[in-house]
Amino acid sequence: MIHVAPDFTNLDYAEEMSHxxxxxxxxxxxxxxRALVMKDRESSGIAMPxxxxxxxxxxxxxxxxxLGGSSGHGKSALANQIxxxxxTQTKPDGEPYRAAIAxxxxxxxxxxxxxxxxxxxxxxxxxHWMRRVGHYLNERMTxxxxxxxxxxxxxxxxxxxxxxFYGTDLFVIDGLLMVGLGDDLEAxxxxxxxxxxxxxxxxxxxxxxxxxxxxxxxxxxxRMPSAHDFLGTSNILNVASSxxxxxxxxxxxxxxxxxxxxxxxxxxxxxxxxxxxxxxxxGVTTYWQHEKCRALCNSHSKQYRPIDIGEFDxxxxxxxxxxxxxxxxxxxxxxxxTPVRQLRENGLATASETQTGLSRGLKQ
Numbered sequence: 001m002i003h004v005a006p007d008f009t010n011l012d013y014a015e016e017m018s019h020x021x022x023x024x025x026x027x028x029x030x031x032x033x034r035a036l037v038m039k040d041r042e043s044s045g046i047a048m049p050x051x052x053x054x055x056x057x058x059x060x061x062x063x064x065x066x067l068g069g070s071s072g073h074g075k076s077a078l079a080n081q082i083x084x085x086x087x088t089q090t091k092p093d094g095e096p097y098r099a100a101i102a103x104x105x106x107x108x109x110x111x112x113x114x115x116x117x118x119x120x121x122x123x124x125x126x127x128h129w130m131r132r133v134g135h136y137l138n139e140r141m142t143x144x145x146x147x148x149x150x151x152x153x154x155x156x157x158x159x160x161x162x163x164x165f166y167g168t169d170l171f172v173i174d175g176l177l178m179v180g181l182g183d184d185l186e187a188x189x190x191x192x193x194x195x196x197x198x199x200x201x202x203x204x205x206x207x208x209x210x211x212x213x214x215x216x217x218x219x220x221x222x223r224m225p226s227a228h229d230f231l232g233t234s235n236i237l238n239v240a241s242s243x244x245x246x247x248x249x250x251x252x253x254x255x256x257x258x259x260x261x262x263x264x265x266x267x268x269x270x271x272x273x274x275x276x277x278x279x280x281x282x283g284v285t286t287y288w289q290h291e292k293c294r295a296l297c298n299s300h301s302k303q304y305r306p307i308d309i310g311e312f313d314x315x316x317x318x319x320x321x322x323x324x325x326x327x328x329x330x331x332x333x334x335x336x337x338t339p340v341r342q343l344r345e346n347g348l349a350t351a352s353e354t355q356t357g358l359s360r361g362l363k364q
Contacts, residue, residue: 038278046097046170046205049085050298056281057273059086059170059205063241064196066275067209068230073248074269075209076106077114077294079172082207084115086170087140088307099170100162102144102155104178111143117293119307136309142166151180152191156198163202175209176236189235196239210236212245222251224284227274243275253289264300271296 007013045060047053059065059082069075083099090096103111116125116133125133144158155173162168173179173195181187192208199206212229225245230237237243248269255262267286276282287296295304 046082046086046089049081050285050287050296052285052298053271053273056283057242057276057279059207060241060278061169061203061205062200063205063278064192064199064239065205065207066230066237066240066243067207067246068212068225068243069246070212070214070225072250073246074294074296075246076103076111076174078246078271078296079174079207079209080111080115081118081295083141083170083172084118084307087137091169096140097169098140098142098167099172100142100144100166100168101172101174102146102150102158103172103174104144104147104150105174107147108143108145112137114294118290118295118304119309121290121293121295121304121306123292132309133307136307142168149178149180152187152194155179155191156194159195159198159204159206160202163204168204170205170207172207173209175211176232177211185232185235188232189239192236192239196241208240222249224270224272226272237275240275241277242273245272245274246270247272267300269296 045058047058067075067079069078080101083101086097086099088096101108101111112134113125113130115137116130117123119125119133120129122129142162150158159171159173162171176188176192179191181191195206195208198204211231212225213231224247227237227243227245228234229245230243246269249267252262252266253268256268268289269287270284271287272284273282287298288300288302289295290297290302290304293304297304
């Protein structure tokens with residue numbers, strides 16, 4: 001049956017049905033409490049790793065945030081640094097923030113190795129340090145352990161499952177091109193709308209990595225991008241609450257890699273807050289690449305504080321056969337059932353997922 005919308009030029013019909021539109025009206029006095037909550041949320045949420053953005057930009061719950069950049073400009077490394085810094089912070093209730101990473105282009109173990117380097121500001125973290133970092137992150141971070149494309153429904157189900165059963169506050173999806181949408185701009189629009197709905201409905205922040213259009217012409221290759229450079233339809237940008245852009249000075253980095261002498265005061269990268277719907281700040285901040293790890297630093301001194309995981313963190317060596325794939329907190333799993341079983345009981349997973357678990361993705 002085809003539904004035909006009423007002719008909006010028929011004013012007689014509009015007058016007859018005008019009462020149906022009044023259920024969304026609200027008195028200004030009833031909005032005061034909501035406005036005060038909104039104002040408090042401007043500076044709440046997960047702080048960025050750099051002090052120069054303190055009070056200017058945060059990752060707030062309930063928001064979809066885009067992170068864009070050209071190929072090779074360090075989008076994934078930036079997202080990993082943000083996620084690692086996020087789990088070192090505590091929520092108002094005293095519990096640490098929890099993050100999850102769907103690194104669909106890079107193996108999870110590669111991302112963990114990179115994080116361990118940033119956590120200790122070292123180039124090649126030792127086995128002992130890797131295990132200490134892994135133990136520290138067990139109750140703070142989850143990896144979606146797959147390196148391939150994911151269907152839109154799998155991605156949405158994973159986001160919901162991570163929030164409901166793991167208490168995830170920040171979900172990094174790397175990246176949009178790995179979600180099976182192809183070149184369908186309308187499907188991309190609908191998917192990002194649904195992703196924004198999930199973030200809002202489940203009060204979590206979703207950081208979605210997206211590519212930018214390739215600049216045309218040699219003279220434009222090092223041009224600083226804008227929000228209008230996101231690959232695909234502009235509706236993706238319109239749906240997001242905030243948009244970040246990372247831009248590296250590739251000419252400068254090339255000179256550094258070739259051993260050439262460069263001006264140490266010249267920044268290696270710029271982070272552009274291109275959109276922020278619920279806070280006033282939009283602008284550009286500059287950063288320098290740490291000499292030993294994949295971390296961006298506040299100043300030309302290239303200093304970055306290592307993650308404090310404690311002098312004694314309870315880690316001890318165990319045989320690999322006794323190491324669990326993931327430690328699920330008692331609060332997230334009070335019945336002792338697996339997340340996949342819980343999802344399937346709620347109609348969100350299939351029997352084929354019993355062995356692979358949530359970290360392998362949720363099947364339609």
